[in-house]
Amino acid sequence: xxxxxxxxxxxxxxxxxxxxxxxxxxxxxxxxxxxxxxxxxxxxxxxxxxxxxxxxxxxxxxxxxxxxxxxxxxxxxxxxxxxxxxxxxxxxxxxxxxxxxxxxxxxxxxxxxxxxxxxxxxxxxxxxxxxxxxxxxxxxxxxxxxxxxxxxxxxxxxxxxxxxxxxxxxxxxxxxxxxxxxxxxxxxxxxxxxxxxxxxxxxxxxxxxxxxxxxxxxxxxxxxxxxxxxxxxxxxxxxxxxxxxxxxxxxxxxxxxxxxxxxxxxxxxxxxxxxxxxxxxxxxxxxxxxxxxxxxxxxxxxxxxxxxxxxxxxxxxxxxxxxxxxxxxxxxxxxxxxxxx
Amino acid sequence: xxxxxxxxxxxxxxxxxxxxxxxxxxxxxxxxxxxxxxxxxxxxxxxxxxxxxxxxxxxxxxxxxxxxxxxxxxxxxxxxxxxxxxxxxxxxxxxxxxxxxxxxxxxxxxxxxxxxxxxxxxxxxxxxxxxxxxxxxxxxxxxxxxxxxxxxxxxxxxxxxxxxxxxxxxxxxxxxxxxxxxxxxxxxxxxxxxxxxxxxxxxxxxxxxxxxxxxxxxxxxxxxxxxxxxxxxxxxxxxxxxxxxxxxxxxxxxxxxxxxxxxxxxxxxxxxxxxxxxxxxxxxxxxxxxxxxxxxxxxxxxxxxxxxxxxxxxx
Numbered sequence: 001x002x003x004x005x006x007x008x009x010x011x012x013x014x015x016x017x018x019x020x021x022x023x024x025x026x027x028x029x030x031x032x033x034x035x036x037x038x039x040x041x042x043x044x045x046x047x048x049x050x051x052x053x054x055x056x057x058x059x060x061x062x063x064x065x066x067x068x069x070x071x072x073x074x075x076x077x078x079x080x081x082x083x084x085x086x087x088x089x090x091x092x093x094x095x096x097x098x099x100x101x102x103x104x105x106x107x108x109x110x111x112x113x114x115x116x117x118x119x120x121x122x123x124x125x126x127x128x129x130x131x132x133x134x135x136x137x138x139x140x141x142x143x144x145x146x147x148x149x150x151x152x153x154x155x156x157x158x159x160x161x162x163x164x165x166x167x168x169x170x171x172x173x174x175x176x177x178x179x180x181x182x183x184x185x186x187x188x189x190x191x192x193x194x195x196x197x198x199x200x201x202x203x204x205x206x207x208x209x210x211x212x213x214x215x216x217x218x219x220x221x222x223x224x225x226x227x228x229x230x231x232x233x234x235x236x237x238x239x240x241x242x243x244x245x246x247x248x249x250x251x252x253x254x255x256x257x258x259x260x261x262x263x264x265x266x267x268x269x270x271x272x273x274x275x276x277x278x279x280x281x282x283x284x285x286x287x288x289x290x291x292x293x294x295x296x297x298x299x300x301x302x303x304x305x306x307x308x309x310x311x312x313x314x315x316x317x318x319x320x321x322x323x324x325x326x327x328x329x330x331x332x333x334x335x336x337x338x339x340x341x
Numbered sequence: 342x343x344x345x346x347x348x349x350x351x352x353x354x355x356x357x358x359x360x361x362x363x364x365x366x367x368x369x370x371x372x373x374x375x376x377x378x379x380x381x382x383x384x385x386x387x388x389x390x391x392x393x394x395x396x397x398x399x400x401x402x403x404x405x406x407x408x409x410x411x412x413x414x415x416x417x418x419x420x421x422x423x424x425x426x427x428x429x430x431x432x433x434x435x436x437x438x439x440x441x442x443x444x445x446x447x448x449x450x451x452x453x454x455x456x457x458x459x460x461x462x463x464x465x466x467x468x469x470x471x472x473x474x475x476x477x478x479x480x481x482x483x484x485x486x487x488x489x490x491x492x493x494x495x496x497x498x499x500x501x502x503x504x505x506x507x508x509x510x511x512x513x514x515x516x517x518x519x520x521x522x523x524x525x526x527x528x529x530x531x532x533x534x535x536x537x538x539x540x541x542x543x544x545x546x547x548x549x550x551x552x553x554x555x556x557x558x559x560x561x562x563x564x565x566x567x568x569x570x571x572x573x574x575x576x577x578x579x580x581x582x583x584x585x586x587x588x589x590x591x592x593x594x595x596x597x598x599x600x601x602x603x604x605x606x607x608x609x610x611x612x613x614x615x616x617x618x619x620x621x622x623x624x625x626x627x628x629x630x631x632x633x634x635x636x637x638x639x640x641x642x643x644x645x646x647x648x649x650x651x652x653x654x655x656x
Contacts, residue, residue: 018651019651023473047508049502050498050501050502050505052498052501052502054466054494054495054498055466055469055498055501055502057466058463058465058466058467058468058469058470058495058498059466059469059470059473059502060470061466061467061470062406062466062467062468062469062470062471062472062473062474062482063470063471063473063474064470065404065455065456065467065470065471066399066400066404066453066470066471066474066475067399067474068400068470068474069648070470085460085463086463086466089458089460089463093456094642094643094644094645095441095641095642095643096438096441096442096446096456097437097438097448097450097456097642098435098436098437098438098439098441098642099641099642099645100448100449100450100456101448101450101455101456102644102645102646102647103645104645104647104648133643134643134644136644151654155647155648155650155651155654156647156648157645157646157647157648158644158645158647206651206654207654208654
């Protein structure tokens, strides 16, 4: 069983051994740390950059312009805001150059709350990124999708924002094809023991998860509940505690751009109720876009968005975080309210 | 050493560049185009840059990251003047941007001429990536910015990243210093005597020269190119140039009296001017007959086609 961090490490190992990726970089991405969440431990082509997000995005963009795909990391999504104009340029370069310069690059960054990260380690940025045309945006909720989507992102040949729900990085376990049961000790080591250490890469059978299709987590008849990332797990656990299972169809969006419009509408057409749960702040939330799409196609749908409060940040105190981000109780209340109408 | 043949080609391209800017600006004034910004005053410098580029596609050739006053580089590198007219007129034949971008925002993937972006500082950080791809290869990256763009953090990023002790980059940083950013004077914003002085703390090779005369400029650029090619380390060259026609068509484009003109230093046959102007007018008439972009074409090129998929990869 691999965690999301381990699955990403294995996917990046495949990227550098099988897909020709020779640049995996960001702050503390190379030795000795291998990423603050150990995602890049032991990789042959992982290297450390200056503490400079614009340099990181600029380097990935320049590599892309000359036709060299790469994977870069912004250490936390919270620190991406000073690169927004570069992200916009990356997103419009293929278009503004008549397709001469497609931009093969993967930008991975941990996002979301759930680790007591306070104001600057809890941001969700998917609403920002989905507002940048020319980018694809994915967010896995488990290790299998993390591996498969990373392989697809590297192969995509376009800018792909790979959002990692940080509270799940050391969780979200799944068995990968060919992977031994205890992959962790083979490819993970504590920093103090790093000298002379080399990972024992297990024989994982490479696979990809297509960018686009959503995943149906549970089938249900009366409510389509769409979520992704960490909130998918919060939602599933909340529902498991209640006798609502057969009534709620739980969808894991996985790809936010380009999202699976057809599957979403097919589900809502059956259930006639729609709930979006995410942890980005509520104003101009990506979920509002999905609600508009559903409303235009299926106007009679009863729907609701459950997102974080529109506050300047997620406070450090658990009391404040619970007040700001939807909790299991909030989700159950929203589900019950919608099912009652 | 500049051969007589190459020198003549440089001067002819300077004339072509000036006539092209003249034509583009006239098109705006005639209501045919929407906006102009360009590089009159920088011709000697830019054409010499183009003369020294190792032109071609991929990391074994030089990669240019220009700004919007750099079109003379592209002309010297082989880009056709008519394509600039196509961009100005938003025609479907515009090879740079399919009618989407401002005039003089050229690019050419086959010649490693990277896209001009209106944010004038971003090329400094994009160059970090192209230069990285050229480590261990034959090409170098050439990035051009104006004096005002060096006030941005991206210029500082470039200096840090290009000079990392164990990982220096083969990048030639060219700063065309015309002494003004739109309307704000250089003197009011810069405490440093020369922009090239900012290389000193990094131990980075640098020089400040005049970019107004062909022979002096070519010699300085030759030294700079050679340094980067042979040492695979960065070089910062600041060249003093002039801005003859103002920032853009949105400000005054009147030629300012007493401002040095690089073309005034050359003995140029009148026929060169007349022939070039006539050719450009003919090209304009040709482009005017070409089809406009269609509304539907805006939907094209949002994404590229992607990389070949490994045949055995499970989906």
